[in-house]
Amino acid sequence: MPSIAVLGTGAMGAPMARNLARAGHDVRAWNRTIEKAAPSRDDGVDVRDDPAAAADGADVVMTMLADAEAVMAVAEQASLAQGQIWWQASTIGLDGNERCAALAAETGAVLVDAPVLGTRQPAEEGKLVVLASGPDDALDTCAPFFDAVGARTLRLGEAGTGTRLKLAVNTWVLAVTEGTAEAVALAEALGLDPNLVLEAVGGGGLDLPYMRMKAMLMFEREFPPSFALSLAAKDARLVVEAAERHGADLPAARAIAARMTEAAQTHGDEDMAATYLLARPS
Numbered sequence: 209m210p211s212i213a214v215l216g217t218g219a220m221g222a223p224m225a226r227n228l229a230r231a232g233h234d235v236r237a238w239n240r241t242i243e244k245a246a247p248s249r250d251d252g253v254d255v256r257d258d259p260a261a262a263a264d265g266a267d268v269v270m271t272m273l274a275d276a277e278a279v280m281a282v283a284e285q286a287s288l289a290q291g292q293i294w295w296q297a298s299t300i301g302l303d304g305n306e307r308c309a310a311l312a313a314e315t316g317a318v319l320v321d322a323p324v325l326g327t328r329q330p331a332e333e334g335k336l337v338v339l340a341s342g343p344d345d346a347l348d349t350c351a352p353f354f355d356a357v358g359a360r361t362l363r364l365g366e367a368g369t370g371t372r373l374k375l376a377v378n379t380w381v382l383a384v385t386e387g388t389a390e391a392v393a394l395a396e397a398l399g400l401d402p403n404l405v406l407e408a409v410g411g412g413g414l415d416l417p418y419m420r421m422k423a424m425l426m427f428e429r430e431f432p433p434s435f436a437l438s439l440a441a442k443d444a445r446l447v448v449e450a451a452e453r454h455g456a457d458l459p460a461a462r463a464i465a466a467r468m469t470e471a472a473q474t475h476g477d478e479d480m481a482a483t484y485l486l487a488r489p490s
Contacts, residue, residue, distance in 0.1 A: 209233060210267035212353055215259050215282050216298070217245040219433065220324070221272035223331040224297075224357045226251040231356035238262040259286040268350060269317075270295040275442055276304030283311055290316030293346050295353070299323050299378070299439075301446035302453060305371040318346045321367040323374040324358065327434040335359040339370035375450050378443050379461055381418070385440070385480050386464045388419045392426045393487035402427060422481040431478035438476030440483075441468035 211234035214225040221237075222244065229235040229252040236254045238261070239245035245255045256262040263269045263286040271294070273279045279298050288294055294317045296308050305321055312319035320342035330336050338354045338361040340347050347363055354361040364370055395402040406423060409415045425431050444465035451458045468483055475482040 209352070210349055211236070211265070212268040212270060212295075213237070213259075213262040213266035213286075214253075214270050214272065215239075215262060215286060216272040216278075217248060218272070218274070219328050219436070220297075220331045221270075222248060223328070224270075224272065224336075225253050227331075227334045228353060228356045229253045231352070233353065233356065236262040236266060259283075263287065263289075263292070266292070268293045268295050268320075268353060270297055270353075272297045274298070274439060276300040276307060279304065280307055280311065283308070288312070288315040288317035292317045293320055293349055294318065295320045295322055295350055297323055299374055299443055299446065300371070301375065302368075302371065302450050304446075305368050309367065318343060319367045320346050320350055321370040322350070322354070323370050325374070325377060329434060330359075331357070337362065339364060339373050341365055341369035341371075342367040372450075375443075375447050379447050379458070382440060382444050382447070382464050382468070382480075383460060384416060384418055385422050386467060386483055388422045389426060389481065389484035389487050392423055392484060393489065397489040422479075425479055425481040426484040431475070431482040433477060433479045435480050436476065437468060437478055437480045437482050438472045440480035441465065441472040441476070444468050 214221055214237040217225055217237050217239040225235055225237045225248050236256055237245050237248055238256050238259050249255055259282050269286055271279050271283055279300055294312055309319055322338050322340040324336040324338050326336040334357055336358040338358040340361050341364040391405050392402045395405050447461050448465045471483045471486050
């Protein structure tokens, strides 16, 4: 079986590494804060001290990091080898993906652009959706890894397609979250029990499980991070950048990016549902 190095064991990378190991794969891992990677040893993950030590000899190197700058810095430290498959799983936008492609071409690594859909709980349960793009033979090699972390894999064609689809889907995810925040805040401002919003749409075409999940956080004023607001704001900005680059006019996306960027200044480590805190009546 091919071996895999997981570079980045945060909220997403750690459960992915554990699920890979539980599926019987040879898994090495590295994280900038070693304490975050150490618990993975209990599931058979070989935790190493630096990216190069983790990547050395691995058939596949996966990066799951916060942004393009972190991905590029760690990938360069990993000393990717000729023919080594680089599974880039982070959400880094169009420019970030192009920078990865350039580094892969320089090192001879094979880029598999395969970000995932899902947050902490689906990652822990191995129920992510993998948006896989890259050469067919590389995707074939990665298929057992995709199966270990995901409920579904979409094979999308050439590398870069996964990133483009992730941006399109995130546009919807961010809109649902901000829309929920504003619906809840307006209901409260009008003197209504915000639970009535969920009751009104219940069972109909507008009744979304994701809306309900985020609304419950807003009702309780507790925001344990499933998808941190700082990362959501980053993703929202990547959506806007991609739209502007390709001539799409997305006023709602621009407004959401501005609002989440503002909210992240004080609530960045909380779940993105904390954007509600800026909307609620004072």
